[in-house]
Amino acid sequence: xxxxAARTSTLDNGVRVVTVAMPHHHSVALGVWIxxxxxxxxxHEAGLAHFLEHMTFKGTRRRxxxxxxxxxxxxxxxxxxxxxxxYTAYYARVLPEDVPLALDLVVDLVRHAALDPEELVREREVxxxxxxxxxxxxxxxxxxxxxxxxxxxxxxxxxxLGRRETVAAFDPAxxxxxxxxxxxxxxxxxxxxxxxxxxxxxxxVAGLLGxxxxxxxxxxxxxxxxxxEVRDARxxxxxxxxxxxxxxxxxxxxxxxxxxxxxxxxxxxxSRLFQEVRERRGLAYSVFSFAHVYRDTALxxxxxxxxxxxxxxxxxxxxxxxxxxxxxxxxxxxxARAIRQAEASLLMGLExxxxxxxxxxxxxxxxxxxxxxxxxxxxxxxxxxxxxQAVGARLLACPPVVAAVGPDHTLPAFDELARRLTAPTSx
Numbered sequence: 001x002x003x004x005a006a007r008t009s010t011l012d013n014g015v016r017v018v019t020v021a022m023p024h025h026h027s028v029a030l031g032v033w034i035x036x037x038x039x040x041x042x043x044h045e046a047g048l049a050h051f052l053e054h055m056t057f058k059g060t061r062r063r064x065x066x067x068x069x070x071x072x073x074x075x076x077x078x079x080x081x082x083x084x085x086x087y088t089a090y091y092a093r094v095l096p097e098d099v100p101l102a103l104d105l106v107v108d109l110v111r112h113a114a115l116d117p118e119e120l121v122r123e124r125e126v127x128x129x130x131x132x133x134x135x136x137x138x139x140x141x142x143x144x145x146x147x148x149x150x151x152x153x154x155x156x157x158x159x160x161l162g163r164r165e166t167v168a169a170f171d172p173a174x175x176x177x178x179x180x181x182x183x184x185x186x187x188x189x190x191x192x193x194x195x196x197x198x199x200x201x202x203x204x205v206a207g208l209l210g211x212x213x214x215x216x217x218x219x220x221x222x223x224x225x226x227x228x229e230v231r232d233a234r235x236x237x238x239x240x241x242x243x244x245x246x247x248x249x250x251x252x253x254x255x256x257x258x259x260x261x262x263x264x265x266x267x268x269x270x271s272r273l274f275q276e277v278r279e280r281r282g283l284a285y286s287v288f289s290f291a292h293v294y295r296d297t298a299l300x301x302x303x304x305x306x307x308x309x310x311x312x313x314x315x316x317x318x319x320x321x322x323x324x325x326x327x328x329x330x331x332x333x334x335x336a337r338a339i340r341q342a343e344a345s346l347l348m349g350l351e352x353x354x355x356x357x358x359x360x361x362x363x364x365x366x367x368x369x370x371x372x373x374x375x376x377x378x379x380x381x382x383x384x385x386x387x388x389q390a391v392g393a394r395l396l397a398c399p400p401v402v403a404a405v406g407p408d409h410t411l412p413a414f415d416e417l418a419r420r421l422t423a424p425t426s427x
Contacts, residue, residue: 018360028353030190034187055120084160186214281317286304315412319421
């Protein structure tokens with residue numbers, strides 16, 4: 001096992017810079033990660049973090065949208081961004097000699113967005129169409145409903161894209177206020193991975209971001225889990241179903257056991273859900289588990305889509321498989337398989353400089369440092385079946401979430417599914 005050569009520095013204003021040397025790669029991935037997302041929005045700002053990400057690409061004080069696209073593509077590079085509930089990322093991938101250009105482009109987006117009023121009006125319409133597209137996609141919309149049922153009336157529960165009424169009201173002043181509040185040095189991590197020299201990259205970052213105002217650390221309210229049921233009984237050929245429970249966050253000691261629990265439940269073809277739901281009963285083509293994990297909480301559960309006639313059987317089986325694993329824990333063979341899958345996924349991810357740059361930045365945001373490969377593998381390997389069972393018991397200690405999109409006439413009542421997620425299995 002070979003550790004990656006990671007180095008971290010902090011500018012005087014608080015901007016953190018992390019590089020990971022991958023000298024045998026032919027490209028460099030780099031970007032700016034900002035510790036601000038949907039969770040940091042105020043009620044009238046729902047969707048604003050994502051909207052601001054869109055607006056930065058519409059032009060800066062130095063470049064219009066066409067120049068941004070042409071400059072990165074002239075050197076064969078790529079430039080993109082995404083927004084999550086806890087951070088926003090702007091990133092590029094280029095050949096090593098074009099790192100200064102790519103870094104200048106990314107920082108230009110982050111620091112100097114023009115936020116032109118006419119462009120803003122047009123982009124509002126684009127995002128409204130994006131919202132409509134997600135609402136039409138039942139397999140996406142059901143997850144938005146589950147998130148809102150779990151965390152109502154708070155940023156963690158709002159759709160990343162926002163709501164129609166909030167997006168329609170965005171204006172330059174509101175957008176710029178969010179930028180000035182969150183796009184500050186205290187919230188920024190600049191990350192690069194590939195054949196990159198730390199000292200030189202640090203000097204370039206300092207020249208572009210060294211005078212950025214420090215700002216104040218983010219103050220986030222504690223998550224408030226409620227749980228419950230939400231149904232969108234539209235006419236479709238399938239019922240799309242999510243059953244979820246509250247999990248532990250990234251900084252919790254049970255995070256690794258929770259990751260293995262999720263994998264054993266529905267992480268592959270050998271998982272319990274795949275074998276029981278698809279192979280044994282033929283209830284669904286698509287079935288899997290998931291864990292949407294945040295700093296201090298998580299939404300953990302399972303998704304499947306089924307013929308509405310058999311949706312009741314599907315829901316009961318899913319609930320019972322979650323509860324059975326939580327009550328009984330995994331077999332030794334299941335645990336060994338899940339650990340090996342996690343190890344392989346981690347090591348294979350190190351082959352991508354983009355994945356390494358992203359992972360390094362997120363670890364800085366969440367842990368204040370990059371965890372070593374050896375540390376992560378050691379923590380994975382020491383998870384026991386009892387640890388997985390213990391985190392499972394914790395998962396069942398709160399009201400669950402049931403979210404459904406499609407014909408729901410055979411779907412059991414919420415109270416029945418909630419009982420099945422806590423009580424011994426019964427038919």
